[in-house]
Amino acid sequence: KNQVEQSPQSLIILEGKNCTLQCNYTVSPFSNLRWYKQDTGRGPVSLTIMTFSENTKSNGRYTATLDADTKQSSLHITASQLSDSASYICVVSAAGGTSYGKLTFGQGTILTVHP
Amino acid sequence: EAGVVQSPRYKIIEKKQPVAFWCNPISGHNTLYWYLQNLGQGPELLIRYENEEAVDDSQLPKDRFSAERLKGVDSTLKIQPAELGDSAVYLCASSFSQGGEQFFGPGTRLTVL
Numbered sequence: 001k002n003q004v005e006q007s008p009q010s011l012i013i014l015e016g017k018n019c020t021l022q023c024n025y026t027v028s029p030f031s032n033l034r035w036y037k038q039d040t041g042r043g044p045v046s047l048t049i050m051t052f053s054e055n056t057k058s059n060g061r062y063t064a065t066l067d068a069d070t071k072q073s074s075l076h077i078t079a080s081q082l083s084d085s086a087s088y089i090c091v092v093s094a095a096g097g098t099s100y101g102k103l104t105f106g107q108g109t110i111l112t113v114h115p
Numbered sequence: 116e117a118g119v120v121q122s123p124r125y126k127i128i129e130k131k132q133p134v135a136f137w138c139n140p141i142s143g144h145n146t147l148y149w150y151l152q153n154l155g156q157g158p159e160l161l162i163r164y165e166n167e168e169a170v171d172d173s174q175l176p177k178d179r180f181s182a183e184r185l186k187g188v189d190s191t192l193k194i195q196p197a198e199l200g201d202s203a204v205y206l207c208a209s210s211f212s213q214g215g216e217q218f219f220g221p222g223t224r225l226t227v228l
Contacts, residue, residue: 004157031214034216041221041222041224042221042222043119043206043208043219043220043221043222044158044206044219045219046216049216089157091157093214101210101213101214101215102160102171103160103217105157105158105159106157107155107156107157108155108156108157110155
């Protein structure tokens with residue numbers, strides 16, 4: 001069964017600090033992995049996307065890494081801001097066959113940034 | 116360019132009542148998705164449309180849930196009758212094609228009393 005597990009479940013940090021969120025997946029065959037940011041009361045918004053051959057992707061203060069061998073990804077947030085407070089969801093897309101494009105979502109990591 | 120539009124944003128109903136949610140996808144997007152998101156969880160796919168055809172509705176509880184996408188543009192998701200356990204956020208997303216990046220609407224938060 002395709003699964004995506006994220007850790008930690010929640011995280012509290014002080015403004016200006018860095019943090020790293022983790023994602024492990026068992027989706028096969030693998031197409032791509034996205035990190036989404038979901039603000040309270042909003043739909044998820046894509047931050048980064050990585051395919052099998054990519055091992056790092058940056059979007060401003062967000063840097064995602066992918067290890068396709070160990071099926072692990074991380075999202076590193078640098079110099080956190082209050083506006084980074086949100087849920088961060090790891091989403092893996094399947095490749096090929098009837099599962100093509102089907103997304104498997106992690107449960108999300110709730111990040112709270114305090115001043 | 117407008118994103119995915121959903122309405123209403125919030126809905127409170129009593130159990131056993133019917134409820135309907137509406138979604139207008141991004142113009143030109145052929146694929147439309149309805150997801151259910153419980154508190155503290157990731158979204159779960161209910162149904163996927165390719166144009167007006169429902170191509171994946173395996174996770175849709177068909178005894179009480181129904182959906183339609185007439186003319187392959189707007190879509191409506193209906194629950195009749197609603198149960199307490201249906202309280203959740205219902206997200207609509209669209210993509211240009213299957214496998215393409217999905218863009219999400221703000222969701223409809225349903226509370227069943």
